[in-house]
Structure formats: C-alpha cells, structure tokens
Amino acid sequence: MRPYMPFILAVLAACTTQGSETASHSARFPAYPSDLFSAFEQTCTDPAQTFSRPTRHSRECREYMDPETTAAVILKYDGTTEDLPRLVFRFTAQPDEKEYLVTFDAFVNVPQKSGGPVHVVFVDPAVDRHLASMFRTVGGVPE
Numbered sequence: 570m571r572p573y574m575p576f577i578l579a580v581l582a583a584c585t586t587q588g589s590e591t592a593s594h595s596a597r598f599p600a601y602p603s604d605l606f607s608a609f610e611q612t613c614t615d616p617a618q619t620f621s622r623p624t625r626h627s628r629e630c631r632e633y634m635d636p637e638t639t640a641a642v643i644l645k646y647d648g649t650t651e652d653l654p655r656l657v658f659r660f661t662a663q664p665d666e667k668e669y670l671v672t673f674d675a676f677v678n679v680p681q682k683s684g685g686p687v688h689v690v691f692v693d694p695a696v697d698r699h700l701a702s703m704f705r706t707v708g709g710v711p712e
C-alpha cells in the first residue's frame with residue numbers, strides 16, 4: 570500500500586464525505602479470489618501497517634499516517650490522541666451462487682474522544698477508475 574500513500578493523502582485532503590459509511594468498489598470473480606487476498610497480504614508488511622483477517626472472507630490492512638497528516642485529521646475530525654487515526658483498506662469476498670462479489674473499502678478510521686469512530690471516506694473518480702482497472706487486471710468484472 571505504501572506506493573499509494575501520496576495519492577491517498579492528496580485525496581484525503583479533499584475529502585468532504587464523513588460518517589459511518591464507506592465508499593465501496595466491487596467486482597465479480599468466477600472463483601474465490603485467493604490470489605488477490607495473497608497479494609494484498611504481501612503488500613501490508615510495513616512496520617506502520619497491521620494486516621488482519623476479521624472474517625473468513627475478509628482481509629484488512631490498517632496503516633498509521635505520518636505525524637503531520639495524523640495531527641491534521643485529529644484536529645479536523647475531533648479525534649483523540651489516545652488511539653490514533655489510521656488508513657483502513659479492506660477487501661471482502663461474498664459467495665453468491667456461482668461467483669464471488671469482492672468489495673474494496675478505503676477510509677480513515679478516526680477514533681473519537683467519546684462515542685464510536687468517524688470514517689472519513691475517499692470519494693474521487695480517479696480512485697474509482699484505478700480500482701476498476703485493478704479488478705480487471707486480477708480477473709474481476711467491476712460493477
């Protein structure tokens with residue numbers, strides 16, 4: 570994920586959407602996307618990143634941001650310094666009849682001083698095009 574960090578931070582600077590929803594991107598795959606999940610896991614190895622498998626069909630990479638961006642996000646979204654904001658990248662594959670619907674979500678998780686976290690969503694047509702191209706490259710049909 571590291572090569573995408575400058576692009577994502579530029580998009581974050583222009584974010585206006587906020588809330589508990591995420592901007593999802595999805596594609597259909599004829600078989601379980603094990604190669605996609607393996608490649609995703611292999612990209613989440615930086616010391617600032619944490620890879621997890623929240624469920625059998627999902628993979629997640631959480632990444633701390635640089636100090637300046639972290640401070641800006643905390644101030645803009647009334648976050649806390651007790652639990653720092655992180656970029657979250659998540660792939661989920663749901664079986665459906667003869668294929669799998671794979672969904673990709675990206676957002677900044679901003680823990681709050683009280684209450685649940687705020688999810689700052691990336692909304693950008695360039696990101697949409699890039700993800701659709703990536704899905705096609707790994708054998709999916711974007712929706």
